[in-house]
Amino acid sequence: MQDGERRRSVTMRDVARQAGVGLATVSRVINGKPGVAPELVRRVTETARALGYRHDVTASSLRRADRRTATIALVLEDVANPFSSALHRAVEDAAREEGILVLAGSSDELPERERELIDAFTLRRVDGLIVLPTGSTDEQLAAVRGHGTPIVCVDRLVEIDRVDTVTVDNRDGTWSAVRRLRALGHRRIAFLGDLDSIWTARQRFAGFADAHAEAGRPVEERLVRRGLRSEEAAHAATTRLLTGGEPPTAVFAAQNLLTMGARRALQGLGVQEEVALIGFDDFPVADLLTPGVSVVAQDPATVGRTAARLLLSRVRGGDDHRPARHVVVPTRYVARGSGEIPPRT
Amino acid sequence: MQDGERRRSVTMRDVARQAGVGLATVSRVINGKPGVAPELVRRVTETARALGYRHDVTASSLRRADRRTATIALVLEDVANPFSSALHRAVEDAAREEGILVLAGSSDELPERERELIDAFTLRRVDGLIVLPTGSTDEQLAAVRGHGTPIVCVDRLVEIDRVDTVTVDNRDGTWSAVRRLRALGHRRIAFLGDLDSIWTARQRFAGFADAHAEAGRPVEERLVRRGLRSEEAAHAATTRLLTGGEPPTAVFAAQNLLTMGARRALQGLGVQEEVALIGFDDFPVADLLTPGVSVVAQDPATVGRTAARLLLSRVRGGDDHRPARHVVVPTRYVARGSGEIPPRT
DNA sequence: CTGAAAGCGCTTACAG
DNA sequence: CTGAAAGCGCTTACAG
Numbered sequence: 001m002q003d004g005e006r007r008r009s010v011t012m013r014d015v016a017r018q019a020g021v022g023l024a025t026v027s028r029v030i031n032g033k034p035g036v037a038p039e040l041v042r043r044v045t046e047t048a049r050a051l052g053y054r055h056d057v058t059a060s061s062l063r064r065a066d067r068r069t070a071t072i073a074l075v076l077e078d079v080a081n082p083f084s085s086a087l088h089r090a091v092e093d094a095a096r097e098e099g100i101l102v103l104a105g106s107s108d109e110l111p112e113r114e115r116e117l118i119d120a121f122t123l124r125r126v127d128g129l130i131v132l133p134t135g136s137t138d139e140q141l142a143a144v145r146g147h148g149t150p151i152v153c154v155d156r157l158v159e160i161d162r163v164d165t166v167t168v169d170n171r172d173g174t175w176s177a178v179r180r181l182r183a184l185g186h187r188r189i190a191f192l193g194d195l196d197s198i199w200t201a202r203q204r205f206a207g208f209a210d211a212h213a214e215a216g217r218p219v220e221e222r223l224v225r226r227g228l229r230s231e232e233a234a235h236a237a238t239t240r241l242l243t244g245g246e247p248p249t250a251v252f253a254a255q256n257l258l259t260m261g262a263r264r265a266l267q268g269l270g271v272q273e274e275v276a277l278i279g280f281d282d283f284p285v286a287d288l289l290t291p292g293v294s295v296v297a298q299d300p301a302t303v304g305r306t307a308a309r310l311l312l313s314r315v316r317g318g319d320d321h322r323p324a325r326h327v328v329v330p331t332r333y334v335a336r337g338s339g340e341i342p343p344r345t
Numbered sequence: 346m347q348d349g350e351r352r353r354s355v356t357m358r359d360v361a362r363q364a365g366v367g368l369a370t371v372s373r374v375i376n377g378k379p380g381v382a383p384e385l386v387r388r389v390t391e392t393a394r395a396l397g398y399r400h401d402v403t404a405s406s407l408r409r410a411d412r413r414t415a416t417i418a419l420v421l422e423d424v425a426n427p428f429s430s431a432l433h434r435a436v437e438d439a440a441r442e443e444g445i446l447v448l449a450g451s452s453d454e455l456p457e458r459e460r461e462l463i464d465a466f467t468l469r470r471v472d473g474l475i476v477l478p479t480g481s482t483d484e485q486l487a488a489v490r491g492h493g494t495p496i497v498c499v500d501r502l503v504e505i506d507r508v509d510t511v512t513v514d515n516r517d518g519t520w521s522a523v524r525r526l527r528a529l530g531h532r533r534i535a536f537l538g539d540l541d542s543i544w545t546a547r548q549r550f551a552g553f554a555d556a557h558a559e560a561g562r563p564v565e566e567r568l569v570r571r572g573l574r575s576e577e578a579a580h581a582a583t584t585r586l587l588t589g590g591e592p593p594t595a596v597f598a599a600q601n602l603l604t605m606g607a608r609r610a611l612q613g614l615g616v617q618e619e620v621a622l623i624g625f626d627d628f629p630v631a632d633l634l635t636p637g638v639s640v641v642a643q644d645p646a647t648v649g650r651t652a653a654r655l656l657l658s659r660v661r662g663g664d665d666h667r668p669a670r671h672v673v674v675p676t677r678y679v680a681r682g683s684g685e686i687p688p689r690t
Numbered sequence: 691c692t693g694a695a696a697g698c699g700c701t702t703a704c705a706g
Numbered sequence: 707c708t709g710a711a712a713g714c715g716c717t718t719a720c721a722g
Contacts, residue, residue: 009492009493009715011714011715011716012715012716013715013716016693021692021693022692022693022694023693023694023715023716023717024692024693024694024717024718025691025692025693027716027717027718028691028692028717030716031717035691035692036691036692037691037692040691040692052492054467054468054492055468055715055716056468056470056714056715056716057468057469057470057716058403058406058407058414058469058470058715058716059407059698059714059715059716059717060715060716060717061403061698061716062403062404062407062698062699062700062714062715062716062717063697063698063699063715063716063717063718064698064716064717064718065717065718067698069403071448071469078434079424079430079433079434079437079449080427080430080431080433080434081430082425082427082629085424085425085426085430085433086425088424088425088430088449089423089424089425089451092424092449092450092451096450099465101448101450101465101466101469102448102449102450103416103446103447103448103449104424104433104437104447104448104449105437105441105446105447106434106437120444120446121446122399123399123400123401123402124402124403124416124446125401125402125403147354147397147399148354260629260630260633263630263633264633267633283629283630284427284605284628284629284630285605285608285628285629285630285631285634286630288605288608288609288612288634289630289633289634289635290634290635354699356698356699356700357699357700358699358700361709366708366709367708367709367710368700368701368709368710369701369702369708369709369710370707370708370709372700372701372702373701373707373708375700376701380707380708381707381708382707382708385707385708400699400700401698401699401700402700403699403700404698404699404700404701404714405699405700405701406700406714407698407699407700407701407714407715407716408699408700408701408702408713408714408715409700409701409702409714410701410702412714691722692721692722693720693721693722694720694721694722695718695719695720695721696717696718696719696720697716697717697718697719698715698716698717698718699714700713700714701712701713701714702711702712702713702714703711703712703713704709704710704711704712705708705709705710705711706707706708706709706710
């Protein structure tokens, strides 16, 4: 009993023998199927408990008609990043309601890593996949989808047959935030952005450009820093911009790590009260900084919940034939002070 | 090809038939086992690719001698909380090295929820479990462990046969931080703590008491607030303490959400520069607040990595007989200003 | 309502 | 080196 090592676990067969019934009856009782004599139900239940029977879900899904494993998988950029983990949690909650478990993995924005994860998950026959795609795996996603596995992509738009997406209004959110800066009188606005291969980075830059176009002003390329991958990179870029000639009077940081890096740079130069800053995506205690950091806030919980619902309805079957649906979740501007600073005159 | 619905997937049998070899040979080739004629290896590999064969890992583990599923599960308090998600990421990285996937779930500190998760995971025959235990599931953990599944508990100490633990030096970390406050001259130090059912909450309070005992002073119960479950609760408690008679000159918050709540309260009263604050567990941009928030920092990545290594070595077998090992990861005091404020005279 | 048989997709002795 | 057979733990027609 103590040495769990090589002990054969107790199977339905054991329970059947012990209870003096057929294997099929045990299966029916364990699965709560109707049409078994109450007396047998009692005997089987009792025996199973006495013997310490543990149902084997993987074996059962193998033989089961629908072949469902009651697991879905989540491919994120990094399970530890706040946006991803909030999304993860929302997916977990939606899955739990249907008794579905979730596997998760981090691609680190590497297509190769994303491919391996999708591969490993499908080899385990997960019932569905929610992926935050790097953008270089469309054919693989299409193939997996073609083989029958439902997929929902989050955060980034992809156009694949029967692959739903849940994204956020990156472009509009950015446009309206930058517009505010312009309304305050800012004319030299810097843009800090992530890798151009990332759909959201392109969308946010487009929104930035929109706000300039609307005012009939060209984007000043010298104030644009794209391809920034870390807080440190944003810190360095911001410091350089502010210590150069004709420095920006406002900074728009298109991602939360970049926002933190930019803010760190502003505080390093002691100008956090003079140079405006707006970030895309919220982060913890942004409101406790002085001044508070204004942001275009996303709603990762809604993104995750929506994605899970779309996925689970396809997994349940019935509506898996419907064409891809593309849901856009709105963002919300949160004014906390840093985005309300007028240009230094 | 487009309608993935009810299409039978291609099996090893199909590949065998098509390649004109036996089923066993296909299995050998797919699993990269030695001792198959090169010509057959080629033919099978080719045919498998041509037919779009996808190995079924769950079916294979069912028949396999070791019955391993190459998955482990993680039971956290909340996958979205920064400590948990950093730990999760470290576990994922260690597991990836061995081709192992990870399932994760959130207990929300509810024993019932934790039980359900452990149950669901073991029904899926995961190879091992890493759990951040609520503290009320010891018998279940012992039973699961007794049935053969390796388990490592993190963050909280439990004493179960052959269940390793990885914890942090909560008591010492707290003791030495509170000691610093005393050295600065603080005599009225408030303590904000989480639920008493949580092992770490008790340990941290013990460290708090140690620092008082060492100075021959009793803990002032009126300054102690335990059982706080949220940022809001900490906010309210702190506000009440500071606006009452003989207010504390320093606050020790024994958990990161509580630290944020306390800090929000201090800023609400405008006394963040006058009342000292030290928190247990770091949080993002704590250094960007004014003053920066001093903390006793934990190292979730090391906790996760260590736990994963302990678990995986037991999963690989060989050393699963060894008694439980209890690893303690050190904490580190990070001075940022708020903990260095002397008492108001 | 019940059970013996077949079989899910694979791996593993076993015999050649 | 190779393949036919048995079987992992279960579910599902099928016949009674």
